[in-house]
Amino acid sequence: MGAAIVAFKAVAPLFLAIFAGVAFSRSKTVTENWVDILNKYALKIGLPALVIASLLKVETGAGIYWRFILINSVYFITSMLLAYPVARIFGLSKQVRSALMLIFSYGNVAYLGIPVLQNSYGELAVPLAGIISSVYIFWLLTLGVTLIELHSDQRMTAREFVKNQLGNPLMLAVIAGLALSLFKIQLPVVISETIRLFAGSVTAVVLFSLGIFLGLHRAGNLKNWATALMWSVVILVVLPFAFYLVVKNLGLNELQLKSTVLEAAMPLGLTPYALATQYKLETSLIARIVVVSTLLSLVSIPVWIVILG
Numbered sequence: 001m002g003a004a005i006v007a008f009k010a011v012a013p014l015f016l017a018i019f020a021g022v023a024f025s026r027s028k029t030v031t032e033n034w035v036d037i038l039n040k041y042a043l044k045i046g047l048p049a050l051v052i053a054s055l056l057k058v059e060t061g062a063g064i065y066w067r068f069i070l071i072n073s074v075y076f077i078t079s080m081l082l083a084y085p086v087a088r089i090f091g092l093s094k095q096v097r098s099a100l101m102l103i104f105s106y107g108n109v110a111y112l113g114i115p116v117l118q119n120s121y122g123e124l125a126v127p128l129a130g131i132i133s134s135v136y137i138f139w140l141l142t143l144g145v146t147l148i149e150l151h152s153d154q155r156m157t158a159r160e161f162v163k164n165q166l167g168n169p170l171m172l173a174v175i176a177g178l179a180l181s182l183f184k185i186q187l188p189v190v191i192s193e194t195i196r197l198f199a200g201s202v203t204a205v206v207l208f209s210l211g212i213f214l215g216l217h218r219a220g221n222l223k224n225w226a227t228a229l230m231w232s233v234v235i236l237v238v239l240p241f242a243f244y245l246v247v248k249n250l251g252l253n254e255l256q257l258k259s260t261v262l263e264a265a266m267p268l269g270l271t272p273y274a275l276a277t278q279y280k281l282e283t284s285l286i287a288r289i290v291v292v293s294t295l296l297s298l299v300s301i302p303v304w305i306v307i308l309g
Helices: 002-024 032-055 066-081 083-090 094-105 113-121 125-150 158-166 169-182 189-216 222-247 254-264 270-279 283-308
Strands: none
Touching (some): 002 113, 032 189, 066 094, 066 254, 094 222, 094 270, 125 169, 125 270, 189 270, 189 283, 270 283
16 A cells, blocks of 8 residues: 555656646636647657757666667557557558557657656656657657558658658657767756756646646547547556566566556557647547546556556
């Protein structure tokens, strides 16, 4: 019981920020524009700063993280490709299949995952969280977008795809953070502190935005919510548990194992919702899963923290 209370206290402040957004959404001044503006700030400024700040803490001289990176990459890719057999078994449309690629693979590893790991395991977990976030972002913006494009009616040319990638702040942040860490480049203090300033703001901004999103979301019918509940259980329990059974014997150290599995057990975030909106991929389904999985994670994340120790 004591461990469960400690775990709950570690994540409770994060969810209080979400609930504050839910309460604020009842204000007459709040509209969907709030969510759009806050998320644009997070995606273009806050999250890139958070990724860079986290990667700056990676001690490349203390050991190479290739096994750690490989394991998280394999999990992400496997989870994404799992949408193909699942869609075939259940006879789902290609739009739902593309949506499942996002649902199965990309949890809220940055906005929620980084502060959860920091609160649960301390500052030593922050570089690991940054690496995992970078791995997820890289594969989402390369393999994920490519697969979605292949099944989309709005296909890009190869030139447009490369141009979008090179101009994407998230991808640029991953490249910049890895370069600074690998080559041990010391940024001027004024620049590094500015990056940390923006990085420190993004968690509260996004969690508050998520709360507003939850408060403004339409209820829908019971069947739709039951479907969202089913997929939420898959991403919060089934996939990370199967991953845990495999990865615990693959030679990761204790903190790497805890960080890897806990990040895999994060609820669905708003980034897949943004991509689903762009490519018209069952946005209502993804929105409901964001709602349900986030609410369920208030219980599931402390449980995972207790299981992992």
